[in-house]
Amino acid sequence: MNSPDPLADLYPPIEPRHTGRLRVRPPHVIHWEESGNPDGIAVIFVHGGPGAGTAPFCRRYFDPERYRVIIFDQRGAGRSRPFAEIADNTTQELVADMERLRVHLEVERWLVFGGSWGSTLALAYGQTHPERCLGFILRGVFLFRGFEVDWFLNGMGRFFPEAASAFLDFLPEDERADPLAAYYRRLTHADPSIHLAAARVWSNYEDACARLRPRPGDEGDGRSALALARLECHYMRHGGFLREGQLLTEIDRVRDLPCTIVQGRYDVVCPPVSAWELHRVWTGSKLVMVPDAGHSALEPGVRVALVQATRRFAESQG
Template identity: 40%
Template sequence: MDFSRLQAASKVTDEWKYPQGRPNRTGMLPVDQAPDHTLSWEEYGNPDGEPVMFLHGGPGGACAPVMSRFFDPGRYRVILFDQRGCGKSTPTVASHGAAVALVRNDTDHLVADINRLRDALGIRGPMHVFGGSWGSTLALVYAIRHPEHVASLVLRGIFLGTREDLLYMYQGNAAVFDRTPYALSEPGAYVAYPDEWKAFVEVIPPEQRGDMMGAYKAIFDARPDDDVGRRAQLRAAVAWSVWEGAISNMVPETGDPGKFGEADFALCFAQIEAHFFARNLFLEPDYITRNVARIAHLPIHIVHGRFDQVCPLTQASRLVAALESVGAAPATYVRTNAGHSAMEAQTVLALTAIMDGLPRL
């Protein structure tokens, strides 16, 4: 029996409303020295249109041209850029090592980088800020600190990044996995993805599985000086990356993990995520929910997959409750029958419809 169509059932195919365009221009923006952090950026759509700042996920992910397709190219000026250490920005973990690429790679600096890019591209008034997963976190933090620069927030797959959110994704039943691998002993994404979870857990020895994030971080913090050590570090990075890539889709990929299995992407993605997660995203506890009053006047649009296992729907529920507590219910709150990925068909349709329906600036 051919299961190929079933396997792709939740993915976007011909649902895109707008064609893939080519960038109007691209560039590299220096934002720091020693190390010389430089951001790769691209501009799509109408050069004179309403500006949209696109914030990718991770932390540690990257942008791709397909991300410009959520937006009407006749109306919007869309800015895609790779955050510090990510994608085509430099330096990266893969090319320069973590000891260089992770220096001053934190939330405060990423927020400041958005303003540097704004200024460099001549964006003077408010802009739409569009972000998913970690991009939603960064968008919310940016809006809390610079509400005067934000016309609207369009957010997908809300990520608040509390300890319990991270344990759900990375800890699960790992502590007892060697004895009872299918025990539902703790909440976690492993419940829906047992085979993928097995591959992620078994990288770490049983005696270290009481703290999976800490065990992975120890591997990433090592500075291997031989091929054996480098291979072990790469294996861990790929396992971390592939785990997240697999559970991002309601119907996981079979056989081809895509970019998540590529060495350079995995090294950057896994090590930057572990770097941020070990430090609570460089934010005070409950920073976003405690500061939502600062963005109560902004139109906030939320799209979240009901079956999201990277950022479970309860994270959106907590954000909505915090907004409502200050009298600022979201302008839109759509729960799609989808997983976490921005490329799930229902999520694509919802986000595109929201952008089409925004009042013109």
């Protein structure tokens, strides 16, 4: 007897029609896939992290009859290679990779769909190549400002003190004043026993804070956590490779494009103030504040709101 689908409010599972690898700047090779209708509205799914990679559920936010769904793993993430590599891994390089992929797949314009770090990269791409965007659907907005990074490292513990204690207690007491530097040393260490242990703790900290309703026993293994932890730490050390406030001050580049922002009211990883501030400066954007949700794209209310957003966008395209 088949067990019920826990993601039944998404579209049914589908398999990719095509998969491939795109060689970008050495040593990086990007994994991509296509599913849905080859003649439908092109949409690019921009995953979070950095380093989170994609999964089969990512295809399910889009009506496969109406969308040409394009998914890729960013440098160092998922099935892209080399795994967890931080060399030549910057926001600007990822934006360039997205544009290379668009050209490779012969897409004229596409809808840009991204959550968490994916919202950061979606905005950076859109502000660089607005003429290639049909619009945006963003979730759990993160603008990579200094206070947002500080909140991740030092603020989430106000709501999840046990998770924050485990995050800091992993470090020697004399290194806890600067956890970003301390974790960076470990996550980039050549010894797997050191970098995998640090990755596991970092990943568990973030995961514990990401959901309004926690999933018991959901601890990942160190290797699967390595790309997420190492790349997040790398990007945080460099301010996301963005100027402070850049994604707000450059909003005129995309102001005339449609945007729906889906935000969990109780998102502790990416607090709602960033979604609100983006909405305030982006004239015509639509903000959907989900009242009973945290950060994860798999929170029930967030899932429903994202599906509604993709459905409305498809209807707007005729």
